[in-house]
Amino acid sequence: MEIHVHTIFPELFSEFVKTSIVGIAIERGLVNVYVHDFRDYSDDKHRKVDDTPFGGGPGMILRCQPVVDSVREVEKKFGSSRKILLTPSGKPLSQTMLAELSREKSISLICGRYEGFDARIRTILGAEEVSAGDYILSGGEVPAMLIAEGVTRLIEGALGSEESKEKESFEDNLLESPGYTKPREYEGHRIPGILCSGDHGKIEGWRKEQSKLKTREIRPDLYEKHKRQHCD
Numbered sequence: 001m002e003i004h005v006h007t008i009f010p011e012l013f014s015e016f017v018k019t020s021i022v023g024i025a026i027e028r029g030l031v032n033v034y035v036h037d038f039r040d041y042s043d044d045k046h047r048k049v050d051d052t053p054f055g056g057g058p059g060m061i062l063r064c065q066p067v068v069d070s071v072r073e074v075e076k077k078f079g080s081s082r083k084i085l086l087t088p089s090g091k092p093l094s095q096t097m098l099a100e101l102s103r104e105k106s107i108s109l110i111c112g113r114y115e116g117f118d119a120r121i122r123t124i125l126g127a128e129e130v131s132a133g134d135y136i137l138s139g140g141e142v143p144a145m146l147i148a149e150g151v152t153r154l155i156e157g158a159l160g161s162e163e164s165k166e167k168e169s170f171e172d173n174l175l176e177s178p179g180y181t182k183p184r185e186y187e188g189h190r191i192p193g194i195l196c197s198g199d200h201g202k203i204e205g206w207r208k209e210q211s212k213l214k215t216r217e218i219r220p221d222l223y224e225k226h227k228r229q230h231c232d
């Protein structure tokens with residue numbers, strides 16, 4: 001799979017692509033991450049990528065030309081991709097969306113800055129808008145990393161045996177049950193005894209129950225979805 005990131009801060013990705021799951025997946029040849037700088041595509045002699053908003057108002061807007069040309073030129077070289085504009089007003093990122101994206105051959109993650117993109121960019125590129133959540137960051141780079149990492153760990157062979165994507169939170173609209181490791185007691189806090197019982201059936205049942213309790217308490221919205229799915 002190819003992940004193309006378009007940004008004015010390519011340097012933010014230099015450690016990211018070498019580290020942990022993404023670094024391992026790149027080494028294993030499962031994923032390629034290419035980072036492109038909008039400024040390299042700007043027709044302005046000072047490599048400017050932004051301008052003042054029509055109609056007035058604070059801040060600067062990312063211009064069409066460098067953004068559109070950056071994506072188009074890269075697609076000319078690498079082939080077409082599913083194009084995603086990172087914006088707070090986009091469709092909220094979810095595990096379902098990550099799973100869907102992980103099945104694409106190529107995705108382009110287009111990072112905004114300042115007051116965001118010229119609104120025509122979306123239409124011109126035929127891009128979709130994705131949000132990392134209902135909050136405002138200063139740029140789309142961290143959301144692009146969220147997507148790159150979330151997608152990469154779903155690619156077959158990317159995860160080592162120490163990390164499993166089985167039974168993680170959001171499977172079945174439930175949060176994951178609590179996990180514990182050694183020692184059995186720490187500062188007076190003991191782990192639930194059932195986990196040392198050796199009875200795998202009981203442990204599985206306990207985990208399922210804990211998972212439901214936790215979801216009901218922390219994410220009642222998810223719990224309702226789970227109940228509707230299972231009619232229980």
Ligand SMILES: C[S@@+](CC[C@H](N)C(=O)[O-])C[C@H]1O[C@@H](n2cnc3c(N)ncnc32)[C@H](O)[C@@H]1O
Nearest residue numbers: 086087088112113116131132136137138139140
């Ligand atoms: C300061 S924000 C612009 C916010 C814009 N004026 C608005 O209110 O929608 C600058 C850039 O950060 C990125 N960004 C900020 N919050 C985001 C979020 N929750 N999800 C995805 N991208 C985000 C977007 O790329 C955005 O263009």
